[in-house]
Amino acid sequence: METVIKTHELTKRYGDFIAANAISLEVYKGEIFGFLGANGAGKTTAMRMLCGLSTPSSGSAEIAGYDIYRQTEQVKKNIGYMSQKFSLYEDLTVMENIRFFGGIYGLGSKDIRLKGQALIKQLGLESEEKKLVGSLPLGWKQKLAFSVAILHSPKIVFLDEPTGGVDPLTRRQFWDLIYEAADRGITIFVTTHYMDEAEYCGRLSIMVDGNVKALDTPSALKEQYHATSMDDVFYELARGAKRSE
Amino acid sequence: MINNQFLVFVKKEFAHVLRDRKTLLVLFGLPVMQILIFGFALTNEVKNASIVVLDQAKDHQSQRLIGRIGASRYFDIEGAVDDEEAIEQNLRSGKVKMALVIPSGFSYDLAHRNKAGLRIIADASDPNTANTLSNYLSSIIMDEQAELNANVPVPYTIIPEMRMLYNPQLKGVHNFVPGVMALVLMLVCVMMTAISIVREKETGTMEILLVSPFKPLLVILSKAVPYLLLSLVNVGTILLLSVFVLDLPVNGSILLLLAESTMFIITCLSIGLFISVKAQSQQTAMLISLMGMMLPTILFSGFMFPIENMPKPLQAITNIVPSRWYYIIVKSIMIKGLGFQAIWKETAILAGMAVFLTLVSLKNFKIRLE
Amino acid sequence: MMEAIVLDHITKTYGKEKIPAVNDVSLTVKSGELFGLIGPDGAGKTSIFRMLTTLLLPDKGSASVNGHDIVRDYRQIRNTVGYMPGKFSLYQDLSVEENLKFFATVFGTTVEKNYDLIREIYVQIEPFRKRRAGKLSGGMKQKLALCCALIHQPEVLFLDEPTTGVDPVSRKEFWEMLQRIKKKNITIMVSTPYMDEASQCDRIALIQHGNILSVETPSAVIRAYPQQLYAIRSEDIYKLMKSLRSNPLVDSCHSFGEYLHITLSEQGMRAEAALLAGLAAEGHGNVVLKEIIPGIEDCFIRLLKN
Known part of the structure; x- marks a missing residue:
């Protein structure tokens, strides 16, 4: 299996505070990898290092085969990123957003047009193409944001709590998109607060106080902690947490 | 109970103000900086100012005096002129800042009458420089006089007669102290009050306060108290600086000045309150305060630009700028030493x-969210 | 009094286009009830809270809290309710202690007088009482906000999404606290986007796009689910989902944790057998199919689709 994320004792310190401590993990091509942890456990810090947004204090990591210290530009070309907070420009139309983000990642205008049309058709947004993104319901925005994040066919897409506050039906439609992308070979690295979504992941890790406390498939974790649901596994692990936000 | 609520609210406001160190530093540092900048930038030492001399006496005393002026580092003697008209020309063209006229019989008058006159003509369109220069020149003349008097029984007196061309009342001198006071108070009170109320809207605390038995009037009054005190501290700082650093005394009643402030x-x-009622975000509040209050204070209060020289429509606008009136009040009390009857209007x-x-x-204060 | 909160055909619109945020909503909350408003972002939950706490005026309809009209008697309501807005709304630059004391005084009471009510919650944050509220963790902020909302012993407590953005551990603790507060005979109206929290409430209203889909006890909502629900999984869940969605035997199919939840267009053993046979023929391995009782989320999804 091809490894697309490989970290070795990746650590981030802020003074005396160790935000992320010696994180070692491997994520494979086409995998849906869940990255869980309570608020303040160090998820965001770790994810920022992997996206090349922040330099680790020590340790090493390769993203899509590129070193995160020396080849941040290549790393950025090969990843997509979507967060709950920033997704798209609300004052641009659906198509303008697609054109803009496609352009940023260096897609040709013909490519953008073709991919954009396909994307709009897939999401059923044909009648909304010329509408401002701000006027779309939250669920559609999130689906659109995800599709835009993978428009340039990245090797990996990082999703930071992509489904917060979205209704359960839309949440599932969102996960359908994720499954489909994974099926096409895009690796999904996702954080979530919904424990049922954790079950959708092929494997997942749970961070507590800056350390990766558990890493396995959902069923193996449930077995290991004698739990009936991921909720219980998470509760068992995070209960002992010393720090939070 | 109401009193207790009020007290608690005021205490909370003080906590907000005192715990925000950076803002606090700006609030207290600002008046000091402004006074020092205005004070020293505007009344800065003038070196090597050009001067012309009309020496009608042409005797040894006048030569001595001219030599002394030429030797000082403050003045460069541009040359001698022959008549008053030439002085006028030199001043008008801006070639020189000042002219000295030594009347004929200068030595004679000194020797026989023990006193002699001099005329100093300055270009007062830049009142600060004119004032500084004439002070320098006077002190050189005084030095000369003191030297002459060293070994004589009856002292000599040289009486310089000042003439300020173009701006005889020397408008602008020390006007910046009242101006800075208006500016600082405007900034602290308007902007800080507006921002602190709008901040409660932004962070959502206003929502909780509204859903409580608390009276809106109390919210507002308690916001005003800390900034009132803070501003009085600023007034005190400015006055202390102006008296002890800039040697500009308060000629009128200090109590009256504080009351007017x-x-x-x-x-x-x-x-500030009015802005906060209208503005929804801290940025808006700040922008309105700066554009709507600071600029008019600088432009229309008469502090930078004399109101008499403005076109009529602008003069009309200045009437609604509060700092214009405060500026007049402070000038009247501080500089002219006038009492309340002069400023009651x-x-x-x-x-x-x-x-x-x-x-x-x-x-307009909303008891609800919209 | 039996009815603590009454909404009678309440409509609220925003902006010039009159986009309805709350659309002709009527519901009643009994005194002493723990009532949940369950719905995603933008469903209209916050607008309902703001109208009931007298912060917004409805466009149409009327509502009352403890018998006080939300428009006319807003002062009485403000004296008797506790409100915790969705955003953390305490003073970040005041300490835990100072915040509590401030809000106690604002409501004309003292911390000492009502300490009993908040003691259980407050002891958890007491070690940090000198810390500024802005430096607290998400869970602790919620606890402090709850203390501040409770300090004047309100008759009705409004909590707008108190658990949003809070991790599962803190969420669990928060609901345990609500159960204890309920025992003190305080009516609680709480909103949440998390369906799994619905079962904690006495009754719930499912809400979407400003419309109430159902008002029931959680168990009645579940009982009202009209079909048999199945959970199904196989070794390749994505492949399974694709083939189920194109299968005419399958009425609906949604992912749910490690399983897919499906309903069949026909009921009974024969339909189940036919489905399994078909899947086996398509080459799905390790297929597990079992009958299950639906959860609130299943019900919500079904209501959304209608």
Whole structure:
């Protein structure tokens, strides 16, 4: 299996505070990898290092085969990123957003047009193409944001709590998109607060106080902690947490 | 119970103010900086100013004096001229800042009458420089006089007669102290009050306060107290600096000045309140305060630009700028040493503005979110 | 009094286009009830809270809290309710202690007088009482906000999404606290986007796009689910999902944790057998199919689709 994320004792310190401590993990091509942890456990810090947004204090990591210290530009070309907070420009139309983000990642205008049309058709947004993104319901925005994040066919897409506050039906439609992308070979690295979504992941890790406390498939974790649901596994692990936000 | 609520609220406001170190530093540092910048930038030492001399005496005393002036580092003697018209030309063209006229019989007058006159003509269109230069020149003349008097029984007196061309009243000198006071109070009271109320809207705490038995009037009054005190501290700082650092004494009653300042502060607080009722975000509040209050204070209060020289429509606008009236008040008390009867009209205008704005704000204060 | 909160055909619109945020909503909350408003972002939950706490005026309809009209008697309501807005709304630059004391005084009471009510919650944050509220963790902020909302012993407590953005551990603790507060005979109206929290409430209203989909006890909502629900999984869940969605035997199919939840267009053993046979023929391995009782989320999804 091809490894697309490989970290070795990746650590981030802020003074005396160790935000992320010696994180070692491997994520494979086409995998849906869940990255869980309570608020303040160090998820965001770790994810920022992997996206090349922040330099680790020590340790090493390769993203899509590129070193995160020396080849941040290549790393950025090969990843997509979507967060709950920033997704798209609300004052641009659906198509303008697609054109803009496609352009940023260096897609040709013909490519953008073709991919954009396909994307709009897939999401059923044909009648909304010329509408401002701000006027779309939250669920559609999130689906659109995800599709835009993978428009340039990245090797990996990082999703930071992509489904917060979205209704359960839309949440599932969102996960359908994720499954489909994974099926096409895009690796999904996702954080979530919904424990049922954790079950959708092929494997997942749970961070507590800056350390990766558990890493396995959902069923193996449930077995290991004698739990009936991921909720219980998470509760068992995070209960002992010393720090939070 | 109401009193207790009020007290608790005021305490909370003080906590907000005192715990925000950076803002606090700006609030207290600002008046000091402004006074020092204005004070020293405007009355800065002038070196090697050009001067012309019309020596009608042409005797040894006049030569001695001219030599002394030429030797000083403050003045460069541009040359001698032959008549008053040449002086006028030199001043008008801006080639020189000042002219000295030594009348004929200067030595004779000194020797026989023990006193002699001199004329100093300055270009007062830049009043600060004119004032500084004539002070320098006077002190050189005094030095000369002191030297002459060293070994004589009856002292000699040289009487310089000053003439300020183009701006005889020397408008602008030390005007910046009242101006800075208006500016600082405006900034602290208007902007800080507006921002602190709008911040509660932004962070959502206003939502909780509204869903409580707390009276809106109390919210507003308690916001005003800390900034009122803070502003009075600033007034004190400015006055101390102007008296001890800039040697600009308060000629009138200090108590009256403080009372008038309090009146102006209340007017400013009511403006801040009015802005906060209208603005929804801290940025908006800040922008309105800066554009709507600071700029007019600088432009239209008469502090930088004399109002008499403005076109009529602009002069009309200056009437609604509160700092214009406060500026007149402070000038009257501090510089002219006048009493309340001279400024009651301005005071009444400020009070009227405050009452009007407070009423409008209270009427517009929303007891709900929209 | 039996009815603590009454909404009678309440409509609220925003902006010039009159986009309805709350659309002709009527519901009643009994005194002492723990009532949940369950719905995603933008469903209209916050608008309902703001109208009931007298912060917004409805466009149409009327509502009352403890018998006080939300428009006319807003002062009485403000005296008797506790409100915790969705955003953390305490003073970040005041300490835990100072915040509590401030809000106690604002409501004309003292911390000492009502300490009993908040003691259980407050002891958890007491070690940090000198810390500024802005430096607290998400869970602790919620606890402090709850203390501040409770300090004047309100008759009705409004909590707008108190658990949003809070991790599962803190969420669990928060609901345990609500259960204890309920025992003190305080009516609680709480909103949440998390369906799994619905079962904690006495009754729930499912809400979407400003419309109430159902008002029931959680168990009645579940009982009202009209079909048999199945959970199904196989070794390749994505492949399974694709083939189920194109299968005419399958009425609906949604992912749910490690399983897919499906309903069949026909009921009974024969339909189940036919489905399994078909899947086996398509080459799905390790297929597990079992009958299950639906959860609130299943019900919500079904209501959304209608």
